[in-house]
Amino acid sequence: MFKSQALPEFLATIDNDKCIRCKRCIQNCGWSVYEWSGERVLIDSSKCVKCLRCYHYCPVEAIQILDNPTKYKENSSWTFNNIKNLKRQAETGGMPLSGMGCSLPYPILFDSLLLDACQVTNPSIDPLREPMELRTYLGKKPNKVEVERGKDGKLKLKTKMPPRIELSAPFIFSPMSFGAISLNAQKVLAMAAKECGIVMNTGEGGFHEDLKPYSKSVMVQVASGRFGVNPEYLNAGVAVEIKIGQGAKPGIGGHLPGEKIPLQVAKTRMIPVGTDAISPAPQHDIYSIEDLRQLIYAIKEATGYKPVSVKIATVHNVAAIASGIVRAGADIVYLDGFRGGTGAAPSVIRDNLGIPIEHALAAVDDRLRQEGIRNEASVVAAGGIRSAADAAKAIALGADAVAIGTAALMTMGCTVCGKCYTGNCSWGITTQRPELTARLDPEVYGQRLVNLITAWKHELQEILGALGVNAVESLRGSRERLRGVGLDDNILDILGVKPAGR
């Protein structure tokens, strides 16, 4: 038999002296790494993706998942992954797929940016004792606000506010469709969004009826496949998003294979069971900003003028595209940076196309300000937000809010193994296998996600307090409060940020 030359990355090991033969590792591994011989557990490490489910559920800590010490001889040009992918392609003739975001070591500019802090002349604020406003509105902002005195003598808002989404903090959950993730994973997002006063996004897979109790915390998405789209769907949430592109796979469409389309997914997407769900690369009715404008206004008409978001992948001319989107009437521009996650993408696309969110955000904010249309729409930054600090830096670079995707999945157990496209996720997240999805209890994991958002809110308040501002709105686009460390003049110029020390 031909033995694959693609070395396994990981070695699953069991200490047979500790092992009590409970077989939980066999039940827990979605990738069938373990098998029962009748006497002990047999291991096929070539299937292990290091999702660590078995490690966490082994009651006697008998399992270790090690990096394979046997490596190809690497050099600066030929890394382990280069060699392994090439060997696989030589064996299969196929295009390697990946889940999650780019794994190549491009610089992450958030890690080279530092925020300011108050010292002597302007006081910092103690967020534990003084009010600190994190409330954020997504949508068009009026250039001025007028108030008038009512008959009862109290002041009232005179300006009619445009349609907008109210968030308790500048966070939303990234779009993730039913089909790409399990219904229980969507429920975790919906429950946490409701509890936290923010919104989740259905992605392109339709709106499952189990999400109805959370409809005030849901944004629905219209993508090129138009899965599940009808007037009821458009009105199912608080806003509608038109997906033009995705950071992890700019310029290409989506493909959910038929084996990931069981009855519930098929019903929700309004397609036959077991058929491939293909989202074409382009929206076949959008070939210009004018076409986009027509769709935006068709959706507004159909929904009684709910806010419309347009999601794009960040590419070289993102600033001009964002300007066109705002002029087409969008209320929100959702920028998805190239580090953004996905359920499945060709690795070559995921790792080599697009631009980072930091550059894109600064360029878009600049352009919209120069054109005097910055308040015509909100900007959401996505694709690489790992912490409250990243969120604060993104807001200082020009975002109104940030989208949280991979970080939210991590609260459900995800270890970013990147094998979502196989449909075998041991944690029950990116799978439709009933025995795996049943593991993800929406109550338990919903609370973990609420905890994460609560922690990030506290951290963001601490950051704002240190900066001496009492509302997150005051930080938006405030690049003077950022300094770059080790960044060259060109990058600093694009970001509109001074070097540390100036």
Ligand code: SF4
């Ligand atoms: S794939 Fe996950 S559950 Fe299976 S052996 Fe590897 S770490 Fe354990």
Ligand code: SF4
């Ligand atoms: S969702 Fe599951 S398969 Fe995807 S990266 Fe996370 S643990 Fe791996």
